[in-house]
Amino acid sequence: MTMLSLSSSPHHHNRRDIGQVMRLVCYATIPGILANVWFFGFGILIQVVLAVITALVTEGVIMELRKKKTERVLKDYSAVLAALLLAISIPPLAPWWVIVIGTFFSIAVVKQLYGGLGYNMFNPAMAGYVMLLISFPMQMTSWLPPLSIAEQSHSLWDAIHTIFTGFTSTGFSVEQLKVGVDGTTMATPLDEVKTALLQGYTVTEAKSHIMFDGNYGKGWLWVAMAYLLGGLFLIKTKVINWHIPGSMLASAALLSLFLFLLDGDQYASPLFHLFNGSLIVGAFFIATDPVSASTTSKGRIIFGAAIGLWVIIIRNWGGYPDAIAFAVLIMNMAVPLIDYYTQPRTYGHKTKASKDS
Amino acid sequence: MFANYDKIIERISLNQLWDFPGGVHPPQQKTLSNQASIEHLQVEKTYYVPVKQHIGLEGKLLVSEGDKVLKGQTLTTSEAPFSVPVHAPTSGTVTKIANHVSAHPSGIPELTVIIDADGQDTWIELDPVPDYAKASKSELIERICDAGISGMGGAGFPTHIKTNNSKPLEFLIINGIECEPYISSDDRLMREHAWQIRQGIDILVHILQPKQVIVAVEDNKPEALETMSIACQQKINYQVVSVPTKYPAGGEKQLIQVLTSREVPANGLPIDVACIMYNVATCYAIADAIVEGKPLIERVVTLTGQGFKSPKNVWARLGTPIQSLLIYGDYDESQQSSPRFIMGGPMMGFTMTSVLTPIVKISNCILVPADDELPNPEDERACIRCSACSDVCPASLLPQQLFWYSKAKELEKAEEYNLFDCIECGACAYVCPSEIPLVHYYRQAKADIRNQKEEKEKSDKAKIRFEARKARLLKEKEHREEKHRLAAEARKASLSTDGGGAKDKIAAALARAKAKKEAFAKQASNAPHMTDSAESEKTKAVSVSEISTEVAVSQTAQGASPAKDGPEDDTAANKETTEL
Ligand code: SF4
Ligand code: SF4
Numbered sequence: 045m046t047m048l049s050l051s052s053s054p055h056h057h058n059r060r061d062i063g064q065v066m067r068l069v070c071y072a073t074i075p076g077i078l079a080n081v082w083f084f085g086f087g088i089l090i091q092v093v094l095a096v097i098t099a100l101v102t103e104g105v106i107m108e109l110r111k112k113k114t115e116r117v118l119k120d121y122s123a124v125l126a127a128l129l130l131a132i133s134i135p136p137l138a139p140w141w142v143i144v145i146g147t148f149f150s151i152a153v154v155k156q157l158y159g160g161l162g163y164n165m166f167n168p169a170m171a172g173y174v175m176l177l178i179s180f181p182m183q184m185t186s187w188l189p190p191l192s193i194a195e196q197s198h199s200l201w202d203a204i205h206t207i208f209t210g211f212t213s214t215g216f217s218v219e220q221l222k223v224g225v226d227g228t229t230m231a232t233p234l235d236e237v238k239t240a241l242l243q244g245y246t247v248t249e250a251k252s253h254i255m256f257d258g259n260y261g262k263g264w265l266w267v268a269m270a271y272l273l274g275g276l277f278l279i280k281t282k283v284i285n286w287h288i289p290g291s292m293l294a295s296a297a298l299l300s301l302f303l304f305l306l307d308g309d310q311y312a313s314p315l316f317h318l319f320n321g322s323l324i325v326g327a328f329f330i331a332t333d334p335v336s337a338s339t340t341s342k343g344r345i346i347f348g349a350a351i352g353l354w355v356i357i358i359r360n361w362g363g364y365p366d367a368i369a370f371a372v373l374i375m376n377m378a379v380p381l382i383d384y385y386t387q388p389r390t391y392g393h394k395t396k397a398s399k400d401s
Numbered sequence: 402m403f404a405n406y407d408k409i410i411e412r413i414s415l416n417q418l419w420d421f422p423g424g425v426h427p428p429q430q431k432t433l434s435n436q437a438s439i440e441h442l443q444v445e446k447t448y449y450v451p452v453k454q455h456i457g458l459e460g461k462l463l464v465s466e467g468d469k470v471l472k473g474q475t476l477t478t479s480e481a482p483f484s485v486p487v488h489a490p491t492s493g494t495v496t497k498i499a500n501h502v503s504a505h506p507s508g509i510p511e512l513t514v515i516i517d518a519d520g521q522d523t524w525i526e527l528d529p530v531p532d533y534a535k536a537s538k539s540e541l542i543e544r545i546c547d548a549g550i551s552g553m554g555g556a557g558f559p560t561h562i563k564t565n566n567s568k569p570l571e572f573l574i575i576n577g578i579e580c581e582p583y584i585s586s587d588d589r590l591m592r593e594h595a596w597q598i599r600q601g602i603d604i605l606v607h608i609l610q611p612k613q614v615i616v617a618v619e620d621n622k623p624e625a626l627e628t629m630s631i632a633c634q635q636k637i638n639y640q641v642v643s644v645p646t647k648y649p650a651g652g653e654k655q656l657i658q659v660l661t662s663r664e665v666p667a668n669g670l671p672i673d674v675a676c677i678m679y680n681v682a683t684c685y686a687i688a689d690a691i692v693e694g695k696p697l698i699e700r701v702v703t704l705t706g707q708g709f710k711s712p713k714n715v716w717a718r719l720g721t722p723i724q725s726l727l728i729y730g731d732y733d734e735s736q737q738s739s740p741r742f743i744m745g746g747p748m749m750g751f752t753m754t755s756v757l758t759p760i761v762k763i764s765n766c767i768l769v770p771a772d773d774e775l776p777n778p779e780d781e782r783a784c785i786r787c788s789a790c791s792d793v794c795p796a797s798l799l800p801q802q803l804f805w806y807s808k809a810k811e812l813e814k815a816e817e818y819n820l821f822d823c824i825e826c827g828a829c830a831y832v833c834p835s836e837i838p839l840v841h842y843y844r845q846a847k848a849d850i851r852n853q854k855e856e857k858e859k860s861d862k863a864k865i866r867f868e869a870r871k872a873r874l875l876k877e878k879e880h881r882e883e884k885h886r887l888a889a890e891a892r893k894a895s896l897s898t899d900g901g902g903a904k905d906k907i908a909a910a911l912a913r914a915k916a917k918k919e920a921f922a923k924q925a926s927n928a929p930h931m932t933d934s935a936e937s938e939k940t941k942a943v944s945v946s947e948i949s950t951e952v953a954v955s956q957t958a959q960g961a962s963p964a965k966d967g968p969e970d971d972t973a974a975n976k977e978t979t980e981l
Pocket of ligand 1 (some may be wrong): 402496638784785786787789791800801805829832833834835836837839
């Protein structure tokens with residue numbers, strides 16, 4: 045009798061595997077990256093390329109050493125995505141070794157030492173980011189002004205040159221590139237406001253700086269909008285749920301609104317917080333990393349909301365101008381607890397998982 | 402907590418149903434097979450009728466090898482309450498009664514009556530009920546049982562047991578959802594035999610006296626909705642409801658939730674929320690049994706998938722080997738690199754181990770997918786905790802946690818996360834991006850837990866038996882000791898009158914035996930109460946008693962007069978044991 049081939053139900057699959065999910069997330073970052081190129085130059089593209097290559101090599105070598113199916117692992121695109129997220133989080137003209145070290149750390153230590161995909165407790169990109177920020181504070185805070193107000197413009201070739209040698213092809217340093225048309229050194233909008241507040245100015249006074257265009261840093265608003273577009277695409281295609289981004293943005297907006305109403309001179313408005321810095325990227329692309337986020341619906345709302353709160357708290361009272369990475373890592377640690385206490389009520393059961401027996 | 406009767410009636414009449422959490426929308430693929438009428442097949446040469454085709458007990462065989470049988474003749478009895486008889490699908494000869502591959506994922510052979518057809522297809526004398534409205538409830542239930550009807554929607558629960566209800570019933574729900582992709586047997590049955598289904602419902606209404614009948618059909622079957630509406634239109638308390646298409650809306654618990662917002666309590670039955678549900682094919686079979694007097698010997702089976710050149714629905718007799726159906730559907734070998742035949746749908750069906758697997762009462766579909774139609778999954782990857790699975794779980798479970806604990810064999814944890822509330826619908830595995838065969842892990846874990854429980858029960862029983870034996874032995878021992886003491890005293894009395902001699906010898910022997918006994922008793926009481934050591938403890942206990950016997954024997958041999966058994970002795974011994 046012929047042998048029949050056997051398999052276990054269900055025999056159907058929606059044919060969306062990890063690789064496809066991760067690829068969709070990668071694609072969704074494209075509008076944001078393009079906007080970034082438009083406003084801040086080509087640096088980000090080179091960082092992305094460097095990060096992806098480092099990630100693939102690192103993961104590939106580790107897989108070979110651990111005698112795993114290298115190709116199948118690489119094809120899950122999780123390393124690519126982690127690298128990509130780190131690359132878009134650091135200053136576009138940071139020296140090449142910064143992103144290489146950061147990516148290597150993310151993949152080799154944060155992801156693989158914890159057991160590989162699915163086992164890492166912390167978000168690899170954000171853990172890498174924090175490591176870099178602590179180790180190389182100077183390089184990690186050298187943000188460029190938008191091209192429109194920079195004193196020196198730079199080309200693709202300049203960007204490559206700067207990332208690898210520290211100087212543009214015509215000999216300008218990153219420090220010089222940071223100088224704006226008004227002759228002062230530029231920072232990010234969040235930096236600017238933070239410094240101004242420390243010096244005793246009000247938020248409104250800080251925003252009179254040339255880098256601002258009303259409430260938002262020039263360029264930053266559009267970059268944030270582009271990432272928002274990508275994020276909405278992810279929700280639409282059901283790659284991510286609304287829970288985390290929704291609750292994160294809502295809680296950040298509510299807390300900043302509260303503070304703003306309390307004292308508009310000391311605290312920036314909710315819109316300022318939403319569209320400056322990386323809150324949007326964080327909400328749609330970073331906090332939604334499945335592995336290190338909460339897994340229950342209620343839990344995801346708590347997880348997102350708590351990150352939003354932390355972001356605003358750290359931005360206002362912490363030592364760093366932006367706070368996505370710290371906020372995400374803090375909440376990563378709380379995930380097991382959140383998951384445990386937010387188990388859904390199973391069909392036909394009275395309370396949550398009747399586990400008191 | 403749940404909506405009350407009036408609220409439900411109001412919402413149903415407005416067609417505002419509730420929803421169940423999760424669910425998926427796999428491609429329907431129904432049009433492949435639902436276009437043409439159900440075809441009748443020629444009589445087969447050989448039928449393989451498994452004795453047990455439902456949940457419960459099998460009946461006792463009424464035929465033996467070599468017997469001539471008629472079409473519809475009862476092959477097994479239905480004496481035990483949970484047993485359902487099976488019937489001969491055609492007239493012919495019982496050639497063999499032996500184990501044959503079963504319609505079960507494992508294919509484990511089961512007792513099967515093998516019948517060679519004589520080609521006459523002669524019915525037994527049919528015995529219909531002329532007017533069921535005049536028949537008693539118990540007579541009708543008995544007839545349903547005798548006709549061999551068990552749930553035809555999937556689970557195969559004996560219909561007569563479900564129908565023998567004494568609890569208050571509000572909703573009699575008729576399930577025409579058929580939410581599994583590909584399958585269209587109920588769809589065709591409703592389109593072509595709505596009237597007979599309605600007759601079946603009428604009979605059930607007569608028996609069960611529900612307040613309201615709800616016929617639920619998924620909105621992807623507009624024709625069936627229409628025919629059922631027409632068939633039910635004269636009855637005011639029959640409502641045909643169009644249910645939004647979503648898998649698994651046809652699950653019993655899910656459908657009750659969609660229609661009534663009520664949830665069947667864990668470990669409970671639908672009747673606990675005043676509902677009873679029947680599949681449309683079951684209603685059809687009930688009408689056949691009562692109105693025509695025909696037992697259940699055939700059912701509609703969908704032959705579908707791109708592996709069939711002409712997918713269709715057929716009336717297949719129970720016991721038809723699927724190899725015949727492959728011929729009827731025009732199986733196209735070139736579509737499959739290795740043959741793969743699924744009984745049931747793509748979500749919950751199982752692959753068959755042999756082409757001789759027979760059609761049974763619950764077989765609604767034979768699905769033969771082309772290689773790229775339903776490809777076997779690739780190797781599973783690690784769970785990325787994406788929760789896609791929990792988002793689609795209709796039971797609101799956390800499939801990734803269940804998977805984690807099932808895989809790690811942390812069975813207690815898995816149970817704590819309500820593993821047994823999983824209905825194995827497969828929605829979670831359908832969406833899992835890591836292609837983890839989640840349901841497979843759950844089945845394994847469930848089986849492991851059941852085995853463990855059985856083992857534990859067994860060992861608990863053994864322990865109880867052992868404890869009882871120990872107590873008994875102890876009692877016997879004390880009893881004997883008491884006797885010896887009395888005997889010794891009697892001896893002492895006689896010795897002191899006779900003068901010493903034998904006295905010293907006996908005393909020495911007794912002291913020796915006592916020392917030995919004590920040593921053993923100590924060991925025995927030190928042994929922990931584990932299953933393993935239980936055995937050794939038992940042997941020890943035995944040896945202790947052997948020694949006492951030895952001593953007793955030696956004493957008797959030495960001519961001491963054994964003390965008489967008296968009631969005082971017994972009570973004393975009893976008292977001792979209870980105090981222990
Ligand atoms: S869908 Fe699969 S990968 Fe995602 S959480 Fe569930 S089991 Fe894990
Ligand atoms: S198979 Fe079980 S765990 Fe998976 S979705 Fe269905 S009920 Fe939930």
